[in-house]
Amino acid sequence: MPESGSRRRLLPAPRRGLVPPSRRDVSAVLPLAAMVLLTAIWGSTFPLIKGVVERVPVVDFLALRFVIATLAVVAVAYPSVRRLTRRELGRGAVLGLVYGVAQILQTVGLAHTSAAVSGFITGMYVVATPLIGVFWLGVRPRWNLWVAVVLATAGLAVLSLQGLAVGTGEALTLLSALMYAVHIVLLSQWSRVGSNTWGLTAVQLAVVALVCAAGGFRDGFTLPQTSADWWVLLYVAVLAGAVAMLLQTWAQARMSATRAAITMTMEPVWAGVFAVAIGGEQLGVRILLGGLLVLVAMYLVEARTGEPPRA
Numbered sequence: 609m610p611e612s613g614s615r616r617r618l619l620p621a622p623r624r625g626l627v628p629p630s631r632r633d634v635s636a637v638l639p640l641a642a643m644v645l646l647t648a649i650w651g652s653t654f655p656l657i658k659g660v661v662e663r664v665p666v667v668d669f670l671a672l673r674f675v676i677a678t679l680a681v682v683a684v685a686y687p688s689v690r691r692l693t694r695r696e697l698g699r700g701a702v703l704g705l706v707y708g709v710a711q712i713l714q715t716v717g718l719a720h721t722s723a724a725v726s727g728f729i730t731g732m733y734v735v736a737t738p739l740i741g742v743f744w745l746g747v748r749p750r751w752n753l754w755v756a757v758v759l760a761t762a763g764l765a766v767l768s769l770q771g772l773a774v775g776t777g778e779a780l781t782l783l784s785a786l787m788y789a790v791h792i793v794l795l796s797q798w799s800r801v802g803s804n805t806w807g808l809t810a811v812q813l814a815v816v817a818l819v820c821a822a823g824g825f826r827d828g829f830t831l832p833q834t835s836a837d838w839w840v841l842l843y844v845a846v847l848a849g850a851v852a853m854l855l856q857t858w859a860q861a862r863m864s865a866t867r868a869a870i871t872m873t874m875e876p877v878w879a880g881v882f883a884v885a886i887g888g889e890q891l892g893v894r895i896l897l898g899g900l901l902v903l904v905a906m907y908l909v910e911a912r913t914g915e916p917p918r919a
Contacts, residue, residue, distance in 0.1 A: 643868060644871065652878065671821040672832075677845045680846050681810040692807040707788070712784075730785050733788040740789055740793050763898045803861060877899040
């Protein structure tokens with residue numbers, strides 16, 4: 609029997625505002641976890657491939673990496689590849705072309721600038737992604753996402769920069785960042801829950817392999833000469849290529865492009881962690897402060913007002 613009068617206890621109205629991730633449904637956190645795992649895999653490759661690309665040209669290494677990654681996905685999920693529709697094939701080809709061109713631009717730009725500057729400018733996709741969403745798609749991120757973009761950019765600067773001059777290498781790298789941003793936006797638009805994730809991943813990888821192979825075709829191909837280099841290539845191809853692209857395609861079907869871009873700025877943080885753990889580098893203030901800024905940016909993305917995951 610309901611209570612009446614002064615004895616009636618009114619439940620407090622739910623508070624609007626930032627909702628901690630712990631209160632959210634687990635399924636909403638899984639895409640974030642997938643993207644963080646993706647960036648950890650990417651970050652682990654830096655100390656591993658540093659020596660290999662001194663013996664194997666970078667474009668040749670990229671072509672081999674994505675050929676092996678494509679074969680791995682097709683071998684595991686051939687039925688999904690066969691079910692691809694014309695639309696999915698076309699979209700996968702566009703995504704692969706954009707990503708492949710970004711890889712080539714970043715590689716050529718790296719020959720004309722430092723690795724630290726290249727890492728920072730490449731990370732500018734975190735700024736370009738929401739801007740493309742606003743001016744191209746009319747998607748307006750909430751205030752917390754804009755603050756997160758600023759914090760993530762500051763974190764990248766702390767992690768990477770020791771000086772910045774603008775030249776050919778920087779310009780090419782900036783173009784690669786814009787291409788990565790376009791890939792992130794298009795992938796969020798074209799991947800949907802229930803879509804053919806395996807098939808779309810295979811097409812992207814195959815086209816990236818073709819683009820990278822075209823970039824190295826003029827001078828012929830150089831293969832790894834030692835078993836250690838081949839093991840590194842297989843690791844980078846299967847985990848940082850096939851598994852990483854699969855995770856990104858799956859996760860971006862469940863989160864917005866801006867959220868994905870901000871989460872992907874964890875890559876240089878993981879690169880610093882692995883450089884300390886594997887490469888013997890010192891854990892400096894730059895890694896700690898830059899990593900903290902990126903983590904705060906990620907918290908702002910996830911502890912947000914109750915917006916839909918893809919808003």
